[in-house]
Amino acid sequence: xxxxxxxxxxxxxxxxxxxxxxxxxxxxxxxxxxxxxxxxxxxxxxxxxxxxxxxxxxxxxxxxxxxxxxxxxxxxxxxxxxxxxxxx
Amino acid sequence: xxxxxxxxxxxxxxxxxxxxxxxxxxxxxxxxxxxxxxxxxxxxxxxxxxxxxxxxxxxxxxxxxxxxxxxxxxxxxxxxxxxxxxxxxxxxxxxxxxxxxxxxxxxxxxxxxxxxxxxxxxxxxxxxxxxxxxxxxxxxxxxxxxxxxxxxxxxxxxxxxxxxxxxxxxxxxxxxxxxxxxxxxxxxxxxxxxxxxxxxxxxxxxxxxxxxxxxxxxxxxxxxxxxxxxxxxxxxxxxxxxxxxxxxxxxxxxxxxxxxxxxxxxxxxxxxxxxxxxxxxxxxxxxxxxxxxxxxxxxxxxxxxxxxxxxxxxxxxxxxxxxxxxxxxxxxxxxxxxxxxxxxxxxxxxxxxxx
Numbered sequence: 076x077x078x079x080x081x082x083x084x085x086x087x088x089x090x091x092x093x094x095x096x097x098x099x100x101x102x103x104x105x106x107x108x109x110x111x112x113x114x115x116x117x118x119x120x121x122x123x124x125x126x127x128x129x130x131x132x133x134x135x136x137x138x139x140x141x142x143x144x145x146x147x148x149x150x151x152x153x154x155x156x157x158x159x160x161x162x163x
Numbered sequence: 164x165x166x167x168x169x170x171x172x173x174x175x176x177x178x179x180x181x182x183x184x185x186x187x188x189x190x191x192x193x194x195x196x197x198x199x200x201x202x203x204x205x206x207x208x209x210x211x212x213x214x215x216x217x218x219x220x221x222x223x224x225x226x227x228x229x230x231x232x233x234x235x236x237x238x239x240x241x242x243x244x245x246x247x248x249x250x251x252x253x254x255x256x257x258x259x260x261x262x263x264x265x266x267x268x269x270x271x272x273x274x275x276x277x278x279x280x281x282x283x284x285x286x287x288x289x290x291x292x293x294x295x296x297x298x299x300x301x302x303x304x305x306x307x308x309x310x311x312x313x314x315x316x317x318x319x320x321x322x323x324x325x326x327x328x329x330x331x332x333x334x335x336x337x338x339x340x341x342x343x344x345x346x347x348x349x350x351x352x353x354x355x356x357x358x359x360x361x362x363x364x365x366x367x368x369x370x371x372x373x374x375x376x377x378x379x380x381x382x383x384x385x386x387x388x389x390x391x392x393x394x395x396x397x398x399x400x401x402x403x404x405x406x407x408x409x410x411x412x413x414x415x416x417x418x419x420x421x422x423x424x425x426x427x428x429x430x431x432x433x434x435x436x437x438x439x440x441x442x443x444x445x446x447x448x449x450x451x452x453x454x455x456x457x458x459x460x461x462x463x464x465x466x467x468x469x470x471x472x473x474x475x476x477x478x479x480x481x482x483x484x485x486x487x488x489x490x491x492x493x494x495x496x497x498x499x500x501x502x503x504x505x506x507x508x509x510x511x512x513x514x515x516x517x518x
Contacts (some may be wrong), residue, residue, distance in 0.1 A: 094215045115212065122272040130269050 081153040089149075092127050093120050105150040113148075121146060134159050164319045167518065168386045168474045170235025170376030172227035174199050175468055176355070176369055177458050182234055185475045186483035189458065191356045195348070196339050197369035197460035202226060209290070216273050217286070218253045220333040223372040224283035225290060228327055232291075235376035235384050241323025242296040243284050244314050246306035246330045248463020250280035252338050283331060296323065304505025306330065307464040308394050311375075311513075315392070318379050329374035330467025334460075339368060347432075347461075347506075358431040358457040359488055366430035369460015373467040375474075381518055387477035387499075390415045390514040397508050401441050404510050408446060408500065411514050419446050423493045424482065426473050428465065428503030430456040438504060443489070447500075451490035453482060466503040466511055473499045477517045 076084075086100035089109075093116065107113040110121070121142050128134045134156060136142060145155045173179040176197035178187040190200065201223075205214050208226040217225070224245070232240060258274035276282075281299040288297050296317060300309035307330030314326035342348065349365045358367060377389070391414060393407045412418055425447050427439040443452050453476075459468040476482050477499060482492045501513040 096215055097211065119216070119273055119276070126269050126271060130265065 076157070078150070078153050078157060081156060082149055085149050085153055085156075088127060088131060089124065092123050103149060105153075106148050109146050109148060109152075128156070132156050132160060164379065165381070166315050166318055166389045167378050167381050168375050168389055168470075168515075169325075169378040169382050169384050170231045170233070170237065171386065171471060171474060172230030172232075172234065172374045173371070173468070173471045174202070174223045174227045175371040175373070175459050175471075176200060179471065180230070182230070185479045186481065186485075189356055189483065189485040191354050193354050194352050195367070196334050197355055197367055198334065199223060199370055199372070213290075216277070218251055218274075218277060220251050220253065220331060220372070221277060221283055221286055223333070224329065224331045224374075225286055227331075227372040228287045228329060228374040229290070231329075231374035231376045232327060235325070235378065236382070237325055237376055237378075239291060239293050240295065240325045240327040240376060242298075242314060242317050242326040243287050243291075243293060244296070244298050244300070244310040244326060244328045245281070245284040246300045246302075246308070246310035246328075246464050246467070247280055247283070248301070248303050248306050248332050249338070250301065251278050251282055252333050252335050254278040254282075256335060256337050283329070287327070303463050304509030305394055305396075305511065307467045308392060308509075308511045311392055312394075314377055315389070318377060324379055326377045327374055328377060329372065330464030331372040332370055332462040332464050334368050334370045334462065342368070355457050355460065356485055359429060359454055362431055362433045362436060364433060366432045366435070366456070367460045369456070369462050369465065371459050371462065371465065371468050373464075373471045375467075375470065385518050386474040388516045388518050390516055392514075393512045395510040395512075398510060401438060401445075404438075404442060404502075404512070405446055407510075408442070408502070408512055411512055412500075415514060417498060417514075419450075422447060422450060422498050422500045423496045424451050424453060424476065424499045426453045426455060426469055426476075426486075426499060426501045427488070428456060428469060428505075429454040429488065430461045435504070435507060438507060439502065442502060449490075451482075451493055452488045453486040454488045455486060457485065463505065466501070466513075469501050469503055470513060470515075473501050473513070473515050477515060480517075
């Protein structure tokens with residue numbers, strides 16, 4: 076899967092998993108911060124994304140502290156998934 | 164010391180959300196189970212960023228609680244006490260199904276955290292920034308009664324000037340299908356407004372969220388005085404229930420003669436309704452009898468809806484035509500006795516008076 080294709084898929088999955096009722100996929104800038112100022116997600120959302128990664132992509136994040144780097148933006152998350160899926 | 168109902172918030176299978184209308188036009192859902200009529204938008208009550216995570220029962224609980232304290236003109240209740248028979252069923256089902264689907268390896272944190280019984284009481288406290296006493300009772304058919312008793316005790320012992328007390332339960336399709344195996348429910352869709360007319364085996368399940376703001380002092384918004392409550396568990400005979408009713412009346416220097424209206428928890432189930440008939444015939448033969456489960460269905464905390472009906476009847480001095488089961492509406496309604504039982508095991512009796 077190409078990076079841009081994965082970004083589009085992730086946008087939809089995150090909206091569904093986190094029940095972001097008023098957010099459309101195109102509203103999520105792939106380079107904006109997911110947490111804090113960007114989408115305004117919080118620690119519970121981070122746990123939900125960890126579950127999403129394991130369930131949909133078979134990627135297990137053993138150390139939750141990694142999340143801070145991996146979840147910085149949708150693009151960084153997509154790159155991480157592609158790199159780790161290839162590694163597997 | 165007196166206890167007054169001074170604010171109410173009610174989300175039910177009827178149009179009860181607007182406190183300025185009573186009685187509203189009765190709604191027939193013609194279904195296997197009754198579901199609550201939701202507010203047009205929860206955005207009017209709950210911040211959308213918070214509400215996106217909340218399941219239906221939590222939104223209903225928070226909203227009815229906020230309506231209740233607003234009705235009473237109180238911003239920080241002295242206690243928040245909730246009664247629920249089953250808690251957050253939808254969240255519980257979601258996280259259990261996810262675990263099953265994923266061989267018990269993955270669990271959605273949101274559904275797991277919010278599946279606990281005390282989620283509603285705590286979410287209300289978080290929104291109100293209320294750090295006062297907070298508790299949740301989960302005792303099947305006595306859940307709401309336990310919450311109410313605790314609130315009355317707190318207020319009478321002067322720990323709290325006011326208390327927000329709620330009874331809340333939800334029904335889901337899965338829960339209906341599982342509990343149908345017990346044989347408690349009707350097997351075909353039913354006109355709920357005709358529930359009392361066709362008595363047979365089983366009843367209609369329902370759901371609801373009703374919050375009351377209790378105050379120690381009478382105020383402009385007060386609906387009625389809550390004179391007392393008694394509970395009877397698994398009575399050997401109906402004489403035991405009758406004895407408790409007599410004791411409650413005597414404690415308030417009243418007799419059966421002073422009761423203007425009996426509101427019962429009859430639900431159309433032949434066996435269960437015979438209990439109410441026996442009590443009414445032996446103690447209140449000439450009195451008007453009303454019911455409320457044709458409006459809300461049967462659930463563990465349905466007595467909270469019964470209390471909502473009683474409080475509104477006393478405030479508006481109006482008995483909805485659809486609620487009258489026997490007799491004629493009295494001209495003045497000073498005292499109401501509310502009797503509810505769940506499966507013949509948990510009986511509760513409440514006494515309310517006009518202010």
